[in-house]
Amino acid sequence: MNIHVLGTAAFEGIPALFCGCETCKQAIESGGRNIRTRTSIMIDGELKIDFPPDTYLHMLRDGLDLDKVKDLLFTHSHSDHLYAEDLVARLNGYAQSGDEPIHVYGHDNVLAKCMQVLALEGGPKNKFEFHRVQPFERCQMQTASILPLPAGHAALETCLVYVIEKNGKTIFHGHDSGWFPDSTWEKLKEQKLDFVILECTTGRSPNRYGHMNVDAVLETRQWMEENGVLNPGAQMIVTHFSHNAHLLHEDLVAIFEPHGIQVAYDGMIVEL
Ligand SMILES: [Zn+2]
Ligand SMILES: [Zn+2]
Numbered sequence: 138m139n140i141h142v143l144g145t146a147a148f149e150g151i152p153a154l155f156c157g158c159e160t161c162k163q164a165i166e167s168g169g170r171n172i173r174t175r176t177s178i179m180i181d182g183e184l185k186i187d188f189p190p191d192t193y194l195h196m197l198r199d200g201l202d203l204d205k206v207k208d209l210l211f212t213h214s215h216s217d218h219l220y221a222e223d224l225v226a227r228l229n230g231y232a233q234s235g236d237e238p239i240h241v242y243g244h245d246n247v248l249a250k251c252m253q254v255l256a257l258e259g260g261p262k263n264k265f266e267f268h269r270v271q272p273f274e275r276c277q278m279q280t281a282s283i284l285p286l287p288a289g290h291a292a293l294e295t296c297l298v299y300v301i302e303k304n305g306k307t308i309f310h311g312h313d314s315g316w317f318p319d320s321t322w323e324k325l326k327e328q329k330l331d332f333v334i335l336e337c338t339t340g341r342s343p344n345r346y347g348h349m350n351v352d353a354v355l356e357t358r359q360w361m362e363e364n365g366v367l368n369p370g371a372q373m374i375v376t377h378f379s380h381n382a383h384l385l386h387e388d389l390v391a392i393f394e395p396h397g398i399q400v401a402y403d404g405m406i407v408e409l
């Protein structure tokens with residue numbers, strides 16, 4: 138299985154829009170892995186998680202064939218994860234795209250935002266097919282089976298993390314989320330994971346609710362080891378970084394690598 142990390146920043150990107158902070162200045166100077174766009178991952182070129190405003194950049198930078206995506210899975214409706222306006226580009230009159238619909242999976246707010254934007258263009262027609270997912274209800278997509286679980290992220294929206302089973306491997310996509318709700322920890326106890334994606338938006342700040350900080354990531358890793366949730370050789374990566382945490386790539390590597398956690402960077406490819 139091929140896991141392609143397309144973007145690794147929180148909402149503002151690194152360097153951030155409109156920002157002149159030291160971290161953003163240093164990121165511009167050092168370039169490379171310190172340049173981070175908004176988060177998304179692609180699995181085997183056919184299952185995409187989230188559709189940020191940087192999707193067009195990801196296509197150009199990494200040579201993606203977006204028309205090969207079969208399933209588009211959404212975590213929540215925040216604009217760094219769902220830029221519905223660019224879905225319009227697949228409709229007739231904009232792209233010479235395939236006839237097979239891309240199947241879109243998400244909770245209410247996600248679907249409402251997509252429908253609203255596409256309705257202005259006459260609806261999704263045969264280009265997208267929508268599926269509502271619910272926490273704790275396993276769902277068979279075209280490319281994988283998913284178990285949606287509640288995230289600890291936004292007070293007024295059902296945001297979801299996912300256990301994803303594909304080709305005999307199990308991935309946990311664990312963001313956007315702070316410390317997980319109890320019901321999510323309970324379900325995670327039943328899993329055997331090969332690949333874990335966590336977020337560390339808030340860095341060294343004491344805040345671990347809404348987004349995870351360094352301590353929450355390390356405690357999650359320890360909890361997963363203690364509860365036998367990780368298969369032998371399981372890999373863990375951390376992503377969704379904010380410039381406001383003031384940690385450069387090398388700082389993050391120094392924090393996480395001693396704990397066996399890889400710091401994701403834009404364009405990173407992991408073979409499972
Ligand atoms: Zn986000
Ligand atoms: Zn900044």
Ligand SMILES: [Zn+2]
Nearest residue numbers: 213215290313
């Ligand atoms: Zn969010």
